[in-house]
Amino acid sequence: MNSKNIMYILKRIGLALLTVWVVITVTFFVMHAVPGGPFLGEKALSESAMKTLEAKYGMDKPLMTQYFTYLKDIVTRFDFGPSIKQRGRMVIDVIADGMKTSAKLGLIAAFIALIIGVVLGAVAALRRNKFIDKCIMVITTAFVSMPSFIMGALLLIAFVVKLKWFPGNGATSGGLVLPIITLSLYPMAYITRLTRSSMLDVLGQDYIRTARAKGVSKWKIIFGHAMKNSLIPVITYFGPMIAYIVTGSIVVEQIFAVPGIGRAFVQCIINRDYPMIMGTTIILAILIVVMNMVSDILYKVVDPRIKFD
């Protein structure tokens, strides 16, 4: 790797850090600007109790002081502090708990989507305008356009209530099958369509024709030459998609009662659990920034023609 590439990567890391800092700052101030607070409830706390709690979580200090203290804790110790709502639990533990499930679910779903998507896409491209191509296109169009709350609810009714094949909650691994399917359908359909069009594009290129003219076998052309190049758009999509899918889908987690980070995220916003909101936002932001960066760097590996600048 030459120095230009290293410079590029360093620049990207710097930009990523800047992005995360912006996310922290914006979230922090917007969060405090939203009306309400973590100690509000249907039944009001006494004023002295409110004061005690505010002092306990450092919320009695001016907002700027709180902001700098928070930044310092993050930068020096990567310390997100304690959760306010779940007294005694650290934000990082709550996030780790949720991420474990969400990441497992997300990674399995992402790889299922990738493998099936690429295979179906390639098949559709090679059988262009044949019956099988049309079938694949119809099905993938349906999956791309059907929102996950409908797909999830349908699967829940069919496989949990009617057929009773799977449990309807994510407490056991059997209960993770349906959420994985629900999560993977959309990206799978999307990847199929991406692979198909880019494969068609590649198959029409001169170098494929040349290879064919030279008498290279059909399979070698597909796997050795066409496949690699047709995957570039898939990689562009796959990086951010992994970040998105791994960070949990509130809809899917809600429908199947999966203990993931998506539910925790929404819940902490409703509760105004400030340290939890900050913690989850930062972790999610880091994940997305990193995955974007990785997919950018992967381009170069797949296609040496792409230059960093």
Place this chain on the structure above:
Amino acid sequence: MKKALAILLSLVMIVGLFAACGGNTNNETDPTGATETPANVNTEQINVCIASEPDHIDPALNSAVDGATLIAHLFSGLAKWAQKDDGSLEIVADAATALTEGVKNDDGTITYTYTLRDGLTWSDGQPLTANDFVFAWNRAASKELAADYGYMFEIVDGYEAMQAEDAPADAKLNAKVIDDKTLEVTLTTDVPYWNELLAFPTYFPVREDVVANEAWANEPATLISNGPYKMTAWSHNSVITLEKNDSFIDADSITMKKINFYLSDDANNMLANFQNGDWQLIDDVPTNEIANLKANYPDEFKVTGQIGTYYVCWNINEDILPAGAEVEDAETAREEIRSAISLLFDRNYIVEEISKGGEVPASSFVAMGLTDADNSEFYKNAGTSSDFDGYYDVSADAVQSNYDTAIETLKKYYDYDEATGKFTNFPTLTYLYNTNENHKAIGEYLQSALDGVGIKITLENQEWNTFLNTRKQGDFSIARNGWLADYNDPISFLDMWTSGSGNNDVQFGKGANKDLKHYSMDLTPYGVDITVENGTWAETYDLLIAKIKTCTDTELRYKLMHVAEDMLMATGCICPLYFYTDLFMINKNVQGFFSNPLGYKYFMYTSIAE
């Protein structure tokens, strides 16, 4: 051949099933032989879902119903809720040998002495002592802990001194450890709900060395409890598993060996798990499914009473008189107007067509289920008319007459167009509610009911936490509201309206209302020498509540509480719509289950017929 094989296989399976059940029965035989467990009964485990992840399982910090249910299984206080043979509920001694009578002291305070039963232990084997109770109470009431329910100790002597601004660090409740098995607690005044408080989670014991770790109640390993169950697993946001504590003193009476509390907040998901038979009880159902479920699951869809009122509250400082109106006594006019508007709503329509959960139309603020001095229903004795319960007639027959009365009253203050039957100069109001289908549907009904007489209201919904903040700040004209009692005493519905209360959303005695000398109160007919003419809210209502709180004569106390509710309802600021109910679904094979009026669910005595 195939058919024969299938029949043979089925037979083998059936025999196997019976054999399995038979094995179970042997384990379940009551050692005393007093009760005979029927054959094929499963007491191995029950799966339930009452809510999502609980906020706290620390008895002192919990203020939610789902947390209280878990705590009732994990901990054991001096008293507990129990079901009698006829199905009714009572409060009985639990860790205490008996629920004793208090002894009156010379200064009017009451002292109770309790003796603990022999052989009480914590789940780690250490003995439970009187000090664990006294420690737990002081901790729960302390300013440092700042617990939601710290005020539950308000009636214990010493509480007020602990809360004072300059309270010394060692200020404690007047509760003493006499010896390891005996404790003594002094109340400022005798209250009829004292035993019920002893059965309330906030009063349950915790051990000092256990709670020294702030995160003690978050993991099974550190959660040391003293009740019928111990927590053996907690997969956060997923499932909490409780298993029978064999060293519990009353372990013999506990039937269910394992309870899995699944954690979900999605009513549709709960229903799916109930319908496929995985979960035996779910504590929430999708609102739009209620009618269906009622019809299709008549044995399993349950509605029980809950001590709470769903109501609409006005901001007392909102001026609703027409612009430029010249009225001699503006506040009296506003009171009449608000009360009249309250008569325009058909509460039967709301409970039958909108909420549909078996709710009861409400005509008073203090909810159904709270008892009066003579153990009759408090709400039935409320109001002044003997023709109906409460402050107005909510029967279906009275809708028209209520309407007519309301129109006549409003005509005094607003221009009425006889041709259209509408008022023409009523200012437009905003109805604030928190985002929720049911609240929205009720808001739309109120809107259409008022629109029929020319009163325009716009609906505004806010997300829960924002809504709480807006309502608390008094930044609204009319808002949706609801209140659930903490214990069976009407004071829990009345003391929230004092000027300084954090739950006083109406803003009584705040803002412009603070200096308004409008309220009168005459307690001489009750033998109390207090008369106030044209005083402020603080000079009347606050004083009355203070009087009730220190009143030791039970009968008088209840009479004064009726006076307080009369005062409250006369302002017209509170417009009750219905009394809450608790909806849940329970598998019809589950036996021995009960729930209390506070909504706690008890699974320890359940078994599942198979």
